[in-house]
């Protein structure tokens with residue numbers, strides 16, 4: 001499946017594969033160049049192993065896969081390597097550009113998860129990992145994302161995604177730094193929790209001291225916490241049946257100590 005097959009609307013320019021940068025916004029803008037260095041220790045392969053165990057659990061054998069909010073394509077790239085047909089979409093132009101630099105490259109385009117324009121019944125699996133959907137900070141946006149996903153899934157197709165829990169965002173897991181490390185990318189993050197809006201604002205500071213030009217920059221990220229009931233309701237409203245909700249990387253139900261939760265939902 002090519003990107004062009006996937007889009008319901010024609011992308012603004014003809015050859016989006018060559019220039020996948022149509023509607024870039026500035027989220028994840030500066031950090032995009034260094035994202036893979038920042039994530040060097042993230043066990044993406046083990047995450048994809050877990051996705052495959054979930055697929056097995058629900059007897060799914062997907063072929064056409066969308067990595068939703070794909071970032072630089074770490075998850076989609078790993079799935080591509082394992083033989084799936086994968087494309088990615090992400091809002092941040094800088095992140096999407098990195099997908100083309102993977103070997104093999106992950107076909108990807110800039111697209112807002114809240115207003116997906118994907119071809120009807122074109123996918124067997126949509127996967128969205130690493131708290132990407134917490135970045136949809138309006139419940140209407142998440143609901144609309146689920147509708148877009150349901151539209152694009154074939155009957156019986158699966159949506160697998162993770163979310164940071166309210167606990168994780170409330171207790172400030174994002175407040176962290178690596179200033180005493182030997183890493184080329186230094187960072188210091190400070191999380192601020194707004195209980196009323198269920199919103200975590202993270203002030204991020206970075207300094208690159210690796211090869212090439214030195215750089216220092218800041219970004220502000222927002223993640224919203226969603227309760228399980230709320231998510232199940234939105235999935236149901238979109239025509240997606242929740243098959244399972246798990247404490248991350250297990251088949252146990254979430255507990256009050258869970259920091260990350262996985263959802264598996266099936267297009268009815």
Ligand SMILES: C[S@@+](CC[C@H](N)C(=O)[O-])C[C@H]1O[C@@H](n2cnc3c(N)ncnc32)[C@H](O)[C@@H]1O
Nearest residue numbers: 028069070071090091092112113129130132135
């Ligand atoms: C924490 S990163 C995770 C990226 C990737 N899934 C991974 O596992 O490395 C979150 C990603 O969500 C993307 N994102 C945030 N809001 C989005 C939106 N409304 N539509 C599409 N992508 C979005 C960001 O640009 C970023 O690449």
